[in-house]
Amino acid sequence: MRSDQRQLLDTVDEALKRVLAGGFSFISFSNYVKVAVASNYADALGNSPFHLSREEVPVMAVFGWPVRSGAPFQYRFRDVMNRLEDAGITPHWKDEVIALRVKQNRADASKGQDGNSPYEAASFKQLEASQDLVLGIMHLQGAFYVLLFGSGIAFLTLLGERHYRTR
Template sequence: MLVAWWLIAGLLISTGFKSSLVAHLTVEGKTPPIDTLGDLVNLDGWKWGFDDRLLTGLVLIYLRDSTDKDIQEIYKRHEKITPEEGLKKVLKGRYSFLSTKDRVIYLIGTQYTDEYGQSPFYISKQSYNIVPALGWGFRKGAPFRRPISKLICQLTESGLSHRWVNELVTINIRQIRETIRKQEQQQQQQQDSKEVNQMEEVTVSRS
């Protein structure tokens, strides 16, 4: 049995910056950045939700059975919500969304980031690693089991696997944003062409 380790980093997403960059340089924010679960539970009138795909298996057991007071409070007062609904609630204010790092970076990068790289969300600096294991089955006596197991451990320990995942996410975000940009340009061109045709029709009718 070959064991591969996966790191699930739960991130807190909150509305850290809603106004323009200039406004943030001159006006103090209404709330300090939320970087830890302790920061979150200590806020009055604040709510939060977990990614509905996250609350299964080991993650659910970890939250439910933890002896940490902050985690107990987080689990006690949480709601289960989809990423799309969670991010919309974050934008409304006084709400944080907890999910995996790669997932939220992808969603924010493709749906809530402008052409200048600006986003209305603040992603916590602190993440929480939960390490489950997935087993890969090989036939009994397979000669390549140990070499493959060793190679995966080396890739994980060196940080290469994490770097590759980050690069794939970044490339995917860039491609999707480029596709969206081209679609918007096409729609604008179609709208401009429609307006020109309408002006020509008006001109002809007047002549």
């Protein structure tokens, strides 16, 4: 990429509008862009006109927990924080915070407080009020139980026939 093609934009919304227009790519912090796209450009089902990469470039973000030197809980606190991170709880919390922020942004947009949303607030209400439901594995769980039950009965019948045939 030539240096004269790189641009510094003031807002994420401005950059996302340029991406929609075509011929422009945007690289920024993933959490901020996820919130902006989900709040302003995605429908109620989560579909958006953007492709967000699943791979992220790690950026060193260090958070400090200042405690008094030699505090009796210092090592235990660090151990608990490491366990929370290793268990995947902190990314789960991050996803919950993002979802809550998106929900708040959409609520503000539906009230008409956010006038710069590219989608109309009425379209959000229509999509959320829609009775269409996308079926997933959880919805088909009963069918799998019936299949498993039927396979079990068939197997027991096979065993019974084999047992009585050998006599």
